[in-house]
Amino acid sequence: xxxxxxxIRTVFDLFDASVTAVIAVDETAAIRxxxxxxxxxxxxxxAELLGQPVEVLLxxxxxxxxxxxxxxxxxxPISRHxxxxxxxxxxxxxxxxxxxxxxxxxxxxxxxxxxxxxLDISLRKESEARVRRQSRGYLALAKVNxxxxxxxxxxxxxxxxxxxxxxxxxxxxxxxxxxxxxxxLHMRASAGPLATRLAVASAxxxxxxxxxxxxxxxIRRDGGVLPGGVRSLDTxxxxxxxxxELEPLDPRLRFLTDxxxxxxxxxLGSHGRAVASLSLYADRAxxxxxxxxxxxxxxxENISLAxxxxxxxIDLDRTLAQRTQLLRRLVDVQERERARIxxxxxxxxVQALAAVDLRLGLLRRRLEEAAPDLVPDLAQIxxxxxxxxxxxxxxxxxxxxxxxSAHLTDLLEDAAGHIFELTPVAWSIANEPDPRELxxxxxxxTQAVRIxxxxxxxxxxxxQAQTVTIRVVLEDDGVTVTVTDDGxxxxxxxxxxxxxxxxxxxxxxxxxxSGGSLFLDTHAGGTTxxxxxxxx
Amino acid sequence: xxxxxxxxxxxxxxxxAAVGLLEADARFDVVGAAADGEELVALVERTGPDVVxxxxxxxxxxxxxxxxxxxxxxxxxxxxPPLVVALTAETAPDVVEEMLRAGAVGxxxxxxxxxxxxxxxxxxxxxxLVLAVPTARLALRRLLREEPHTSVASP
Numbered sequence: 057x058x059x060x061x062x063x064i065r066t067v068f069d070l071f072d073a074s075v076t077a078v079i080a081v082d083e084t085a086a087i088r089x090x091x092x093x094x095x096x097x098x099x100x101x102x103a104e105l106l107g108q109p110v111e112v113l114l115x116x117x118x119x120x121x122x123x124x125x126x127x128x129x130x131x132x133p134i135s136r137h138x139x140x141x142x143x144x145x146x147x148x149x150x151x152x153x154x155x156x157x158x159x160x161x162x163x164x165x166x167x168x169x170x171x172x173x174x175l176d177i178s179l180r181k182e183s184e185a186r187v188r189r190q191s192r193g194y195l196a197l198a199k200v201n202x203x204x205x206x207x208x209x210x211x212x213x214x215x216x217x218x219x220x221x222x223x224x225x226x227x228x229x230x231x232x233x234x235x236x237x238x239x240x241l242h243m244r245a246s247a248g249p250l251a252t253r254l255a256v257a258s259a260x261x262x263x264x265x266x267x268x269x270x271x272x273x274x275i276r277r278d279g280g281v282l283p284g285g286v287r288s289l290d291t292x293x294x295x296x297x298x299x300x301e302l303e304p305l306d307p308r309l310r311f312l313t314d315x316x317x318x319x320x321x322x323x324l325g326s327h328g329r330a331v332a333s334l335s336l337y338a339d340r341a342x343x344x345x346x347x348x349x350x351x352x353x354x355x356x357e358n359i360s361l362a363x364x365x366x367x368x369x370i371d372l373d374r375t376l377a378q379r380t381q382l383l384r385r386l387v388d389v390q391e392r393e394r395a396r397i398x399x400x401x402x403x404x405x406v407q408a409l410a411a412v413d414l415r416l417g418l419l420r421r422r423l424e425e426a427a428p429d430l431v432p433d434l435a436q437i438x439x440x441x442x443x444x445x446x447x448x449x450x451x452x453x454x455x456x457x458x459x460x461s462a463h464l465t466d467l468l469e470d471a472a473g474h475i476f477e478l479t480p481v482a483w484s485i486a487n488e489p490d491p492r493e494l495x496x497x498x499x500x501x502t503q504a505v506r507i508x509x510x511x512x513x514x515x516x517x518x519x520q521a522q523t524v525t526i527r528v529v530l531e532d533d534g535v536t537v538t539v540t541d542d543g544x545x546x547x548x549x550x551x552x553x554x555x556x557x558x559x560x561x562x563x564x565x566x567x568x569x570s571g572g573s574l575f576l577d578t579h580a581g582g583t584t585x586x587x588x589x590x591x592x
Numbered sequence: 593x594x595x596x597x598x599x600x601x602x603x604x605x606x607x608x609a610a611v612g613l614l615e616a617d618a619r620f621d622v623v624g625a626a627a628d629g630e631e632l633v634a635l636v637e638r639t640g641p642d643v644v645x646x647x648x649x650x651x652x653x654x655x656x657x658x659x660x661x662x663x664x665x666x667x668x669x670x671x672x673p674p675l676v677v678a679l680t681a682e683t684a685p686d687v688v689e690e691m692l693r694a695g696a697v698g699x700x701x702x703x704x705x706x707x708x709x710x711x712x713x714x715x716x717x718x719x720x721l722v723l724a725v726p727t728a729r730l731a732l733r734r735l736l737r738e739e740p741h742t743s744v745a746s747p
Binding site for chain 1: 603705
């Protein structure tokens with residue numbers, strides 16, 4: 057034995073020095089020993105415990121069961137760790153704590169005793185629970201972020217967030233409210249048993265919205281404390297209540313406080329303004345610690361980002377719809393104006409020239425007999441009349457209105473036939489007319505034809521092409537018309553329309569006003585102009 | 593034997609010019625000229641011409657007029673229906689196609705006929721199909737497809 061080691065007379069000297077609480081009982085289970093730590097853990101003075109049955113240190117509900125088990129054990133005591141779930145000790149003040157207990161038989165001068173070491177693990181249990189709650193919180197946050205990324209619109213996102221708060225966040229109630237321009241509240245989504253309770257409480261009102269609005273109006277009038285959701289909409293700040301008993305809400309909100317102990321309300325913003333509020337309720341007090349507040353604030357920020365995204369898209373959709381409408385009106389007005397001009401041209405100059413054409417024909421027959429030497433002069437005049445007449449007919453063709461029942465492909469074929477009529481260009485249409493072309497609006501067909509016509513006129517006038525191919529490709533969301541030639545390519549700077557060239561700016565304008573786009577690929581071997589137009 | 597011609601056109605100057613040109617030609621006898629479809633049908637019923645020159649823009653002209661004229665034999669028990677020749681400034685291929693479907697056997701583009709009007713009408717009368725219109729080829733391509741792509745007003 058090492059002389060330097062402290063003298064240990066019995067095993068109880070060792071227990072005295074232990075940081076673990078130790079108590080020892082004799083064969084009758086009467087407490088015969090406890091160390092200093094046991095005094096601290098159980099809150100009894102040694103004198104109060106010595107001689108008492110060990111069951112005084114156990115929860116009352118478990119005392120009988122323990123007495124039976126203990127007798128069995130004492131018949132053949134061995135060293136063992138008691139492997140029972142939810143093992144608990146009871147303090148003098150009656151409070152209980154989670155414990156881990158190990159038993160060791162000890163032979164003493166007073167007979168066989170059993171020493172029990174008792175470890176108060178309530179702090180550990182508490183921190184384990186906290187870790188579990190935290191990881192549950194992070195999981196819920198991850199789910200919220202996924203919903204934020206995937207949701208297509210507000211109501212879907214609100215529904216998902218409430219669901220996640222209840223299923224993954226462990227809240228007993230979650231709902232999202234918005235306030236409209238009249239400050240009226242609207243329950244946009246809800247989940248959890250508390251939401252069911254809310255529905256029951258509001259059963260006598262026409263709707264949950266009416267119930268809430270009536271309550272809120274009354275509470276406002278009486279100067280009472282509003283529920284967090286409304287407060288957070290008013291103040292645009294998050295509200296946390298960790299114990300409704302300590303911070304009682306207005307009695308009219310009993311349906312909340314009867315069930316919930318903690319509550320939070322998070323303002324959800326769009327463009328820096330609170331447009332909605334997410335309310336969360338838990339059945340325990342003190343839920344909203346710093347960690348959870350941080351998580352929730354982060355989640356609210358992410359949801360707000362999504363709201364911004366939705367609103368931006370709604371604005372964009374509205375702008376697009378307005379533009380489409382504007383385009384329709386514009387095209388309609390343009391086409392009516394064109395039709396009017398066409399009618400005027402047809403009724404007056406074309407008819408007049410047609411009559412002149414015939415009169416010149418009659419004159420020619422007469423001159424052939426009377427004054428044949430004048431016939432060449434007349435023929436020259438006649439040629440001029442014919443060419444002016446053709447020009448006017450070209451104008452009429454240009455002004456022609458696209459008919460409701462005309463296929464885009466046929467219209468392009470007509471246009472190509474007309475434009476390349478007097479040129480050596482070999483033109484072809486790469487596709488057959490498709491019945492679905494008629495589903496394109498007249499405005500779209502009109503714009504497509506006009507743009508393609510401009511492209512073809514440019515080819516005829518400037519490209520020095522041998523061949524040109526026109527193609528119509530129908531897509532789910534629109535139509536693409538492509539004009540491809542094998543000519544010399546567009547001159548540089550063509551976007552700004554050089555003199556004598558109509559350029560592509562007109563086509564570009566038409567495409568853009570239609571919400572479509574123009575693609576240009578030009579080089580020495582030819583030019584491809586594609587216009588895509590939305591199908592509506 | 594002269595070819596009896598009726599003319600339907602609402603443009604006075606053109607009507608006068610056409611009538612003048614045909615009357616100067618010994619091959620033709622102009623039975624009359626009308627300014628709208630109703631007048632034209634009455635004229636045709638009364639005079640039974642061989643050829644009707646039909647404007648497209650005149651009220652009651654065009655496709656409707658051509659159909660009405662094609663059905664005239666049924667209506668009044670005439671021996672043969674008149675040959676309908678479109679004489680018009682319209683040259684859009686679908687319009688040419690519709691006129692051919694409606695029974696026209698000639699299509700003359702106003703403004704580029706001049707002294708040949710008589711010759712063209714005579715050839716139609718001889719049994720030729722005369723398409724003196726720059727968009728004839730396109731119109732025929734459309735016509736040769738099995739189904740008409742444009743909806744023609746039902747008779």
